[in-house]
Amino acid sequence: MYIIRDIFQLKFGHYRDVKALVDDAVKRKLMPMDQQARMLTDFTGDSYRLIFEESYNSLADFEKSLTEEMGKEEWQKWYAEFKPHIESSHREILKQVM
Template structure:
C-alpha cells in the first residue's frame, strides 16, 4: 500500500510540475544538472541557466512566440509533448536577420523525469519547415522530395473561382499541412473542373506529422466546412520519386 501511494504521489507531482512547465517554461522544474538536447542541430544545454537562456531566446528574443500544445503524456518518470510553435520572427536566428514573418512549426519533446523534475529533454523540431518560412535560400536549395502527395478535388460546375479563393485563403493563413514544397494545379487539357493540391515530403512520417499539426485546428475545420460544398468528389494519390 505504501509503495502504491508513493507511486501515486510521484505521478501527481510529475503531472503538476510538467503541466505548469508547459505553460510557463519555469526552469525551477528542470533539475540543477538537467540537460536539453536539440537532436536536429546537435546543440546541448546543461543546467538551469543554459536551459533557461535557450528557452528565453527562442520564445522572446528570436521569436515572439508561444507553444500551442496539441498532445502530451505524463507518467512518473517520462513525459512527451507535441506542440506547434507560433509567433513572429523578431530577432536574429541561425544567421537570419529579423523578418517579422509569422511562423508556425511543429515540435516534439521527450522528457526523462526524476523526482518530478526534468532530468533530460530531447527536442525534435521541423527546422526545415521553419527555415523555409523564414525564406532561407539554403533551406530551399537543400530540400529533398521523395514523396509527392496529391489531393485531387473534382469541383462542381461553376464553383472553381470560389474554391480557388478558399484555397488561397487557407495558404495565406498557413492552415495547410507544412510541406517542403507545395503548388496548386488545375487542368489545361483532359478532365476539367479539378483543383489539385500537390505537396512534397522527404519522408511519409513528415506528411503524417503535418496532418496532425494542422488539420485538427478549429480554424481549419471551419474552413473545410466552407470548402466541401464546392466539391463533387475527391481522392488522394501518394507517389514516390524513383529517379
Template sequence: MYIVREIFYLQFGRFKEAKALVDEAHSLGLMKMPEGGKILTDFTGEGYRLIFEGPYKTLADFEADLAREMNAEAWKIWYEKFKPLVRHSEREILKQIS
C-alpha cells in the same frame, strides 16, 4: 522521396469560389505547403480540379503535416466552407525513383 497529390474535383462552375477559399486559407496560414509544394488546376482532362502537390522525405512527414492541419480548429471551420464545392476527391501518393 514521396510526392503527395490531394485532388479535389469541383462542382461545375464553382472554381472561382474554390480559388477564393484557397486564397483565404493561405492568407490565414491554414495551408502550409512543404517546400517545393504546388497548387495546380487542370488544363486538359476531367475539368474543374484543384490539385495540391507536395514533396515529402518520408510518409511520416506527410502524416505529421496532415494531422497538424486537420486538427487546427480554424482549418476545420474553413474546410466546412470548402466541402460543398467538391464533387469528390482522391489522394495519390507516389514514390519518386529518380
C-alpha cells in the same frame, strides 16, 4: 521522397468560389505553402479539378503534417466551407525514384 497529390473534382461553376477560399487559406497560413508545395488546376482532361501537391521526405512526415495542420479548429472551419464545392476527391501517393 514522396509526392502527395490531393485531387478535388469541383462542382460545375464553383472554381471561382474555391479559388477565393484557397487564396484566403493561404493568406491565413492554413495550408503549408513551402517551396515543395504547389496548387494546380486542369489544362486538359477532366475539367474543374484542383490539385494540391506536396513533397515529403517520408510518409511519417506526411502523417505528422496531416495531424498537426488538419487538426486545428481554424482549418476545420475553413474545410467545412470548402467541402460543399467538391463533387469528389482522391489522393495519390507517389514515390520519387529519380
